[in-house]
Amino acid sequence: MMINYNHTVFVFLLLSLGIFKLGSCSENNVTVKCIKSEREALVRFKEGVSVNGIPGKLSSWVGEDCCQWKGVECNNGSGHVTKLNLSNPAGRPRHFDYESNQNRNSPCEACSDPCGSSDTYSRKCPKSSRSLLGDVNSSVSRDVNASLSGEITRYLGNLSSLTHLDLGGNYNLSTQNLYWVSSLSSLEYLYMGGVKIKHTNADWLYAINMLPSLLELSLYSCELKHLPSSLTFLNFTSLHVLDLSYNPFNTSIDLSYNPFNTSIPQWLFNLTNLTSLDLTHSNQIGKILGSFGRLGSLKYLYLGVNNFSGSIPASIGNLSSLKELDLSYNKMNGTIPESFGQLSKLVKLFLLENSWDGVITEAQLMNLRSLEEFMLTTNNKSQPLVFDVKYDWRPPFNLKILHLESCLIGPKFPVWLHVQSNLTYVTLSNVGVGTIPEEWFSMISSNLTHLDLSNNHIEGNLPHQLVFPNVTKLFLQSNLFSGPIPSNISDLMPSLQYLDLSENRLYGKIPLSISKIKHLNILVLRRNNLSGELPHQWNESQKGLRVVDISYNNICGKIPSSMGFLGNLSILVLSNNNLSGEIPSSLQNCSIVSMDFGGNHLSGILPSWIDLDIFMLRLRSNLFSGTIPPKWCNLHKLRILDLAQNNLFGGIPDCLNNFTAMVDHNIVGTEPIENYTEKASIMRKGREMEYDRTLHLVTCIDLSGNNLTGGVPFEITSLTGLDTLNLSMNHLSGNIPENIGNLSLLETLDFSNNKLFGPIPESMSSLTFLVKLNLSFNNLTGRIPSGNQLQTINDATMYKGNPLLCGSPLLTKCPGDETFDDPTITSAEDKQNGDDYERIWFYASIGLGFVVGFWSVCGTILLKKSWRHRYFRFCDDIKDRIALLIALKVVHLKRKFGLEKS
Numbered sequence: 001m002m003i004n005y006n007h008t009v010f011v012f013l014l015l016s017l018g019i020f021k022l023g024s025c026s027e028n029n030v031t032v033k034c035i036k037s038e039r040e041a042l043v044r045f046k047e048g049v050s051v052n053g054i055p056g057k058l059s060s061w062v063g064e065d066c067c068q069w070k071g072v073e074c075n076n077g078s079g080h081v082t083k084l085n086l087s088n089p090a091g092r093p094r095h096f097d098y099e100s101n102q103n104r105n106s107p108c109e110a111c112s113d114p115c116g117s118s119d120t121y122s123r124k125c126p127k128s129s130r131s132l133l134g135d136v137n138s139s140v141s142r143d144v145n146a147s148l149s150g151e152i153t154r155y156l157g158n159l160s161s162l163t164h165l166d167l168g169g170n171y172n173l174s175t176q177n178l179y180w181v182s183s184l185s186s187l188e189y190l191y192m193g194g195v196k197i198k199h200t201n202a203d204w205l206y207a208i209n210m211l212p213s214l215l216e217l218s219l220y221s222c223e224l225k226h227l228p229s230s231l232t233f234l235n236f237t238s239l240h241v242l243d244l245s246y247n248p249f250n251t252s253i254d255l256s257y258n259p260f261n262t263s264i265p266q267w268l269f270n271l272t273n274l275t276s277l278d279l280t281h282s283n284q285i286g287k288i289l290g291s292f293g294r295l296g297s298l299k300y301l302y303l304g305v306n307n308f309s310g311s312i313p314a315s316i317g318n319l320s321s322l323k324e325l326d327l328s329y330n331k332m333n334g335t336i337p338e339s340f341g342q343l344s345k346l347v348k349l350f351l352l353e354n355s356w357d358g359v360i361t362e363a364q365l366m367n368l369r370s371l372e373e374f375m376l377t378t379n380n381k382s383q384p385l386v387f388d389v390k391y392d393w394r395p396p397f398n399l400k401i402l403h404l405e406s407c408l409i410g411p412k413f414p415v416w417l418h419v420q421s422n423l424t425y426v427t428l429s430n431v432g433v434g435t436i437p438e439e440w441f442s443m444i445s446s447n448l449t450h451l452d453l454s455n456n457h458i459e460g461n462l463p464h465q466l467v468f469p470n471v472t473k474l475f476l477q478s479n480l481f482s483g484p485i486p487s488n489i490s491d492l493m494p495s496l497q498y499l500d501l502s503e504n505r506l507y508g509k510i511p512l513s514i515s516k517i518k519h520l521n522i523l524v525l526r527r528n529n530l531s532g533e534l535p536h537q538w539n540e541s542q543k544g545l546r547v548v549d550i551s552y553n554n555i556c557g558k559i560p561s562s563m564g565f566l567g568n569l570s571i572l573v574l575s576n577n578n579l580s581g582e583i584p585s586s587l588q589n590c591s592i593v594s595m596d597f598g599g600n601h602l603s604g605i606l607p608s609w610i611d612l613d614i615f616m617l618r619l620r621s622n623l624f625s626g627t628i629p630p631k632w633c634n635l636h637k638l639r640i641l642d643l644a645q646n647n648l649f650g651g652i653p654d655c656l657n658n659f660t661a662m663v664d665h666n667i668v669g670t671e672p673i674e675n676y677t678e679k680a681s682i683m684r685k686g687r688e689m690e691y692d693r694t695l696h697l698v699t700c701i702d703l704s705g706n707n708l709t710g711g712v713p714f715e716i717t718s719l720t721g722l723d724t725l726n727l728s729m730n731h732l733s734g735n736i737p738e739n740i741g742n743l744s745l746l747e748t749l750d751f752s753n754n755k756l757f758g759p760i761p762e763s764m765s766s767l768t769f770l771v772k773l774n775l776s777f778n779n780l781t782g783r784i785p786s787g788n789q790l791q792t793i794n795d796a797t798m799y800k801g802n803p804l805l806c807g808s809p810l811l812t813k814c815p816g817d818e819t820f821d822d823p824t825i826t827s828a829e830d831k832q833n834g835d836d837y838e839r840i841w842f843y844a845s846i847g848l849g850f851v852v853g854f855w856s857v858c859g860t861i862l863l864k865k866s867w868r869h870r871y872f873r874f875c876d877d878i879k880d881r882i883a884l885l886i887a888l889k890v891v892h893l894k895r896k897f898g899l900e901k902s
Contacts, residue, residue: 049150080161088169157183182210216241245280262286293318317342328352375403484508502526533557651710777801
């Protein structure tokens with residue numbers, strides 16, 4: 001009986017389990033279709049946008065079931081659309097990963113423009129940060145067209161169950177407003193970075209304030225201009241992530257009427273659940289308030305590239321969860337507060353380019369045990385920041401990235417740096433260091449990829465035995481290094497891409513092994529004492545080499561023809577050496593946009609094959625002969641042409657008006673090259689001036705010191721952007737072009753020591769920027785023009801050697817000047833009468849002055865009794881004082897010489 005009962009129960013359980021399984025299978029086979037109204041909303045959205053560069057992005061949006069469409073997710077039970085992801089990863093910053101704690105890969109990403117457009121925001125990353133990342137713009141795809149374009153329809157607001165909406169990175173997408181977003185009451189994640197929001201005033205924020213469940217909000221680079229300082233009520237208090245970076249908020253407010261002295265809205269400090277806040281490059285001004293200390297959950301705080309002023313508030317130490325802090329590129333000052341020592345979880349600290357001062361002691365650093373990346377630079381030159389820690393102090397952190405610039409840690413190399421053994425990136429530029437222990441190099445050599453010790457006072461030879469297998473960038477310029485460059489440098493540093501040893505005391509030959517470094521991109525050895533010849537073994541394996549600068553050395557011999565294998569070479573600077581021979585024709589295989597061979601002994605004719613994109617051609621102070629090649633008239637991007645002090649002959653080409661870059665300043669001569677600033681000496685304003693960062697602004701033609709003949713071509717007057725024109729010391733003849741005044745930006749004009757004749761054009765007086773003018777030693781005739789700028793440079797020597805010139809500032813008067821300038825004295829009798837007349841008036845004025853002065857004083861004393869008494873009392877007092885002084889002096893002298901009676 002019991003056995004039958006148990007069997008029955010067992011069978012019943014099996015049947016029940018089978019029925020359950022069948023039911024489950026039936027449920028799984030049921031396909032839940034999307035809601036019809038929500039499908040219609042998505043169709044309307046698709047109709048309003050188009051797809052650029054992303055094949056198949058919306059091609060799956062066909063059929064009745066929108067839950068099967070790409071980028072759309074639905075609730076399995078209700079069929080409501082819950083997620084819509086149409087983001088463009090190519091247009092999104094690489095650090096964009098809010099659901100992964102928004103981890104950033106490097107400090108410079110806070111400086112980059114998310115949309116990658118150079119015309120929207122300025123680049124403000126420092127050289128070293130660019131070095132760390134590579135090109136700033138590489139963090140974002142430049143192809144912003146690979147995205148959705150068009151306008152977001154308001155029908156998206158019908159997706160009432162939507163919790164995730166991601167349209168980020170679509171820079172060609174826009175919306176009239178965000179009113180439709182306010183209908184998405186279940187929304188938790190809203191990513192619309194890069195979408196243009198055509199809002200009015202602050203309506204975008206009021207729409208966001210209707211989303212009580214919102215956890216993450218990203219509106220970077222949305223062209224938002226209004227950020228309300230207050231809200232009547234705050235509805236999205238659960239917000240964890242807020243990104244409003246790269247928006248040109250209109251913060252031009254008068255802080256004198258703002259009790260908080262900041263543009264940061266006060267409602268923001270009530271978002272106490274925030275873990276990440278990004279206001280990078282959002283035009284904020286004023287002070288960083290202590291109210292930030294209320295945001296105790298913050299892990300990531302990015303306030304870089306703004307106009308914040310004042311010091312860091314001490315309340316920053318309350319952010320005990322903070323992992324990353326970026327205050328770079330502001331106008332802040334003061335020292336680093338001691339409360340920094342409380343940020344024990346801080347991993348990345350970026351304090352680049354502010355006016356920090358004061359001292360940093362162990363107190364600010366002693367508890368930063370999690371710190372891995374530390375970047376600090378100051379632009380306070382009068383009182384730079386000083387690291388004042390005990391020499392043998394050992395910190396609790398072990399850094400991977402260290403960037404210190406323009407602060408003082410030297411002259412001794414401190415122990416707290418010596419013990420950093422995990423460094424991969426090091427910049428210690430202009431920190432006052434005099435010596436660096438060689439064992440420190442040995443300790444960090446295996447991990448190091450970037451080393452910048454520039455602008456210090458480091459002495460000694462370059463390390464010859466240290467192996468840096470992974471170093472790609474080595475900057476040792478502007479120090480006191482001496483000795484030769486290691487002959488086996490290609491073995492010591494096989495991965496080098498950037499090598500800058502300029503402005504040291506290095507001597508010896510350039511090692512041949514440099515031409516074996518395959519990945520070399522920039523080679524700068526400027527201003528040393530290097531000798532010998534240039535390496536001859538350049539080869540195609542170095543096709544990445546873009547810059548070779550070996551100027552201001554003692555290099556001799558010829559320019560090797562093997563440099564023609566460097567197909568991407570764009571800047572070649574070999575000036576101020578002892579090079580000889582001709583310019584090798586193989587260089588036409590390169591892509592040279594700046595060629596500076598000035599100050600050598602090069603000879604031969606000028607090459608006609610110069611690259612059409614060349615920006616600067618400087619061949620002055622050589623032995624070149626022949627004529628200026630007519631093909632050079634096609635150099636549309638040329639801005640600097642310096643052929644002075646050669647043996648050129650023939651005429652000046654009459655096609656100089658083809659140098660359009662000397663007319664239109666918007667024509668870009670050359671793109672900046674990372675980690676390299678070209679320097680060149682240009683004769684301007686009568687003296688040699690060295691230009692570096694502003695070199696691209698110079699427009700100059702200098703053909704002086706040759707044997708050129710013919711006239712000054714009138715076509716040259718069309719170069720309206722020209723600022724220096726020097727044709728002196730040639731054999732030019734003819735008239736000065738009548739329209740010379742068209743060169744409205746001209747600062748230096750030198751036609752001296754030629755054979756020019758005729759009058760000086762009146763239009764020259766309209767050169768309002770002219771600083772240096774020299775027309776001496778020609779055959780110019782007539783009156784010198786006057787007015788405007790010519791009166792401010794009133795120097796007779798600039799017209800010297802032109803005997804037929806007249807007028808101011810020369811002493812030679814022009815015919816007819818006597819009639820208009822002074823009364824004409826026709827005879828000796830008239831001259832004598834004139835002198836007598838002037839003498840009578842002279843004596844009469846003296847007598848009248850004496851009478852008026854005498855009776856003004858004496859008459860008052862005679863007529864006013866009280867004044868008379870005071871005057872005589874004053875005279876009596878003076879008389880008594882003088883008598884007393886004389887008596888005391890007599891007594892003193894008697895005592896001094898012992899004449900006083902005892």
